[in-house]
Amino acid sequence: MTADLRELSQGDWEQWYRTLDVAFGGVPEAPEEIELWRDLTECERSIGAWDGETCVGTAGAFSFRMAVPGGAVVDTAGVTMVGVAATHRRRGLLTAMMRRQLDDVRERGEAVAVLTASEPEIYGRFGYGAGSFHHRMEIDKTRVGLSVPPGTDDVTLRYAKPAEALPLCEAVYAQRVAGRPGMLARRPGWERLIILDPPADRSGASPQQCVLAERDGEVVGYAFYAVKPEWDAQGPKGTVKVQDVEALDPTAYAALWRFLFGIDLTSTILAMNRPVDDPVAQLVTNVRRCDLRTRESLYVRLVDLGAALEARTYQTPVDVVLDVDDAFCPWNQGRWRLVGDPKGASCKRVPDDTPADLALSAKELGSLYLGGVPLTQLTAAGRVRELRQGTAAEAGLAFASPVAPWLPHGF
Structure with a gap:
């Protein structure tokens, strides 16, 4: 150097x-x-x-x-x-x-470090594994409708100036964080990123717009978006560019998407970053016309292995010994016994001669950590070695998250 x-x-x-x-x-x-x-x-x-x-x-x-x-x-x-x-x-x-x-x-x-990678090959050698994914959605709304749940009509919508509405939107967002792994609790100042809207970056789209969803006078959801007008010989064919949609319940969520589908003079909805289990995929009448494309998002690195695995819970009871290869952070190298369930977990170092159930590297632990990458998939790919038959399936159920991890914005 x-x-x-x-x-x-x-x-x-x-x-x-x-x-x-x-x-x-x-x-x-x-x-x-x-x-x-x-x-x-x-x-x-x-x-x-x-x-x-x-x-x-x-x-x-x-x-x-x-x-x-x-x-x-x-x-x-x-x-x-x-x-x-x-x-x-x-x-x-x-x-x-x-x-x-x-x-x-x-x-x-x-205990944990995360990043988004410009090139996926770079950070694996430092122990970062792809731990969350997102969908890009391009919906042809001339051929796709919505089927909304009962109660959607009880939600009222109103336009709001993005900067003025931001405190109300941040209150909704804060209530959503704990329910989805990978979401970031925004510290003061980070809310400015959500309404960052330089004219030079709009590529022909409108300034950012905001719609609030309300029930009984309380804000229960919001959508940030822009509209890019376009016309051809047959008429208007603009695009609704969805930047963020959050809501506290299914009917508010459906009401916001119904609004986005109903914007005049547009034929396409483009959302660049949505969870892979986004409920909108169950609201649309033709998911084939939504052009869902998956891409990795958040790369995860366990810095203090024991503390990180103890910080989360596990869907089903798990008791496994992990043989961990971590040359870059050698304090994690060795064998660890993880005992956990939906109420909590303990992860302690054990002697190196303790029989191990699974052998894996820090990179694979990073992929597993948020619950969005199946342990059985990593095992089938040869990236995790099953040392005790059946352990991958058992432990995989425990590591999985019922809600897909998702990073709502970059950094």
Whole structure:
């Protein structure tokens, strides 16, 4: 390595962020976006790699709280802003930054680290496994209808200015967090990301719009969206670009989607990030015309293996010994006995000569952690070795989450 790593200072932020910007192609972001990320950057958790006076590498972390199976919301490091200058690739900079960062996460007492990956191949070697997925939906609403549940008509809808409605929407969002693994409890300042709407990024769409769902005068749901008008010789064929939809009950959720389907002069609904178990797939009359595409989203890394596995609960009783390979975080290496059920769990280190039931790496544990990747699938792929017959099926039921994990927004 030919660069020095040091904590980011406020005075170096602009050069540091420009290094990151160039590493991701060099297209300048809108001033509003740059300002937001500057305000959200935790300099004490950010690393710069410096070759003399030049910044050649970046990495940061946000202090998050993330929901895990069972409803607990745990301290989590949100790894972000990772980049290396093209002039300094293959010199060990990324490995050095990941090493320092995970050591820092451990010292802070955060049992879990998460990230979103620009390229899936990069982070597996550091123990991150794909732990959640999302759907992209492009719905041809000229050929797809909705079948809504009884009571939907009892929900009233009203337009609201996004910035003015934000506190009401955040109150709904906060009630939703514990019920879905992978969701982030938004700290002050992060609500600004939800209404970030630079004109330069709209690609011909309208400014962001907001609709609130109410029942008995209380806000029970919301939708943020934009409309991109388009016409051809046959008439209007605009697109409703769905940014976020949340609701506290099925009828409010259905009412919001019925509204989005009913927007005039549009023929397509485009939603780029929805849970893979989104109820809207059961409301539509023709799911084939919804063009569902799945993509991995949140990558998970257990930093303190025992504490992380104890922080969540398990759908069915489980008692297994895990033989864990974790060369990058050697404090996790070895055998661990996990005993858990829907009420809680214990995960303690056991002697290395204790008979193990499953053998796996830190990467596979990361994939399993939020309950969205089947243990039997990993076993069938040869990524987990079953050392006691039948363990994968038994433990797989315990690790699974009844609600698919989902990351509602990037970082």
